[in-house]
Amino acid sequence: MTDDGQDLADAQRAHWQQTYTAHPGMYGEEPSAAAVHAAGVFRATGARRVVELGAGHGRDALYFAREGFIIQATDFSATGLDQLRVAARQQGVAGRVTTAVHDVRDPLPLSDASVDAVFAHMLLCMALSTKEIRALVSEVCRVLRPGGAFVYTVRHTGDSHYGTGIAHGDDIYEHGGFAVHFFDRALVDTLADGWTLNEVHAFEEGELPRRLWRVTQTLPR
Template sequence: MLGAGHGRDALHFAREGFTVHATDLSATGLEQLRDAARAQGVDQQVTIATHDVRDPILLPDMSLDAVFAHMLLCMALSTKEIHALVGEVRRVLRPGGHFVYTVRHTGDAHYGAGTAHGDDIYEHGGFAVHFFRC
């Protein structure tokens, strides 16, 4: 799981019986995830690692059945960085694996609001969002 944050989605998948390798840039969020996994009795199904998605994924080729990323691709990543990340996801997925992700798009009501940074990235309230073209 890319961009696991404090673990809401990771914990859901673990409770459903999946083995979860959760990564995030925030060590604090991952500590919260680890504590919650222990409290919910799913700590054996969850591993965590601090990771910047602009760097290569530190897993072997074809080592995962699925990768999940909720709104991570909407972060202030350039299109080039997103392409590199998707290439890394492709590398670590086994044949027939799935990449499940959610994104904001140019049809979203907030598209165009705030300060434009180019590459369909807009900053509003101190938070930059990359919007995808429909």
């Protein structure tokens, strides 16, 4: 990582810590539509152990646990994961939830072929370089069992924020303190190399609205 990239990563980590502290449970308790879709995909592949990357305060991780999955939630914000653990106890699913403070720029703290499914809602389109994103997807491939599913969502270059705000290079633009790497379709296809690309679904979420792709891909058996 370049010095500029490290500075941006450090600034984003601090910004998310401050955001979760100031706005606990900021995304509410209802799961994202992407998580509901992913749960169906995971059940169809016979998944039991699920990892969520960038779980934040846990609305989707807790949903997976309520649906009966064993979930490991990772995030680089200790504050967000603290809120997740409290909510897991309140909802009676703490026995199915583990957490780990982790920066996805580093190798995943998991053994080879040790999990059944991986979920990441808008994690890959954080302030990560293309090189870092490709390395992360390689790590997801490493830890997934054959036939395992990976469902992720990203904001794409059709989003109204693309090309505006503070430019950091590599299709990364910052608005209101949040830096986003906007995906083009070529990057999605590159990340699916060696996988079965099951679906690229366009949808909208939140204000503006944000324009995203929901990508579902599976490892060959």
